[in-house]
Amino acid sequence: MxxxxxxxxxxxxxxxxxxxxxxxxxxxxxxxxxxxxxxxATPTAKATITPIVNDLATGSTRHELTAGDAALTVDYSSSLNMGDWTAEANKPISFSLSAALGTDDGQGVYLSKVSIIPAVSGPTGALDAPATFVDQSSLPTGYVVKAPYSYGQTFVLPAVDSTATSVTLSFTFELLIQTTPTSSTFAKQTASDQLTVAIVP
Incomplete structure (x- = not known):
């Protein structure tokens, strides 16, 4: 017990x-x-950072384009320091274009029209953009661009939305190429290009 x-x-x-x-x-x-x-337990989300492209990060850039038998060299630059490319600033963009023919018998190459369509981007997508820039030649054939000659122009982008992070410029170059050195007939060729520039917060 x-x-x-x-x-x-x-x-x-x-x-x-x-x-x-x-x-x-x-x-x-x-x-x-x-x-x-x-x-x-809830997993911790990791933040992702998307880098902003800046084709003018070094102040200038060169693009090589083709338009039919013509090879185009386009140099882009800005007289405004990249650190001053703010949303509210007037932002100049300069470019020069020259052409060379693959089969060159002495024909002329002319730029009849250039147009630039700006597109503005922000953190959540597209924003309102400035109007299209256009330079239409008043000459019958256009501006002579066959090397050693070239076409040069500067357009100024006005203020954009304060939340903008970049501006993309879509260029269209319309060329008239003489069919023979003595001909009064021309072939039309078009080249397109894009340039993206970052906007400083």
Whole structure:
């Protein structure tokens, strides 16, 4: 009888000791699991940074284009420091164009029209943009652009939306190429190009 009582007391003491030991070990391994046995911890989202393209990061750039048999060299630059290309500033963009023919028998190459369509981008997408720039030659054939001659122009982008992050300029160059050196007939060729410039916050 007394032995049975001693055994009961010993069992109760052991149960109490286990309870104290478990309560002092911190969070149990099964804490934080939902009913399905999986962890309920929420993963931390990582922020992604999208770099902004700036074709004029060094102040100028050269693009090589083709228009039929004509090879075009276009040099772009800005007299405004890239650090000053802010949304509210007037932003000049200058470019010069010259052409060379693959099969050159002495034909003339002329630029009849150039147009630039600006597109403004912000953190959430497209923003309102300035109107299209156009230079239409008043000469019958256009401006002579065959090397050593070239066409040069500067357009000024006005203020844009204060949240703008970049401006992309889409250029279209329309050429007239003389079919023979003495001909009064011309072939029309078109070349397109794009230039993206970052806007300083």
């Amino acid at each position: 007394q032995t049975s009582r001693h055994r009961r007391v010993a069992a109760l003491s052991l149960a109490a000791a286990l309870t104290v030991a478990l309560s002092g070990c911190g969070q149990a391994p099964w804490d934080g699991l939902d009913a399905g046995g999986t962890s309920s």
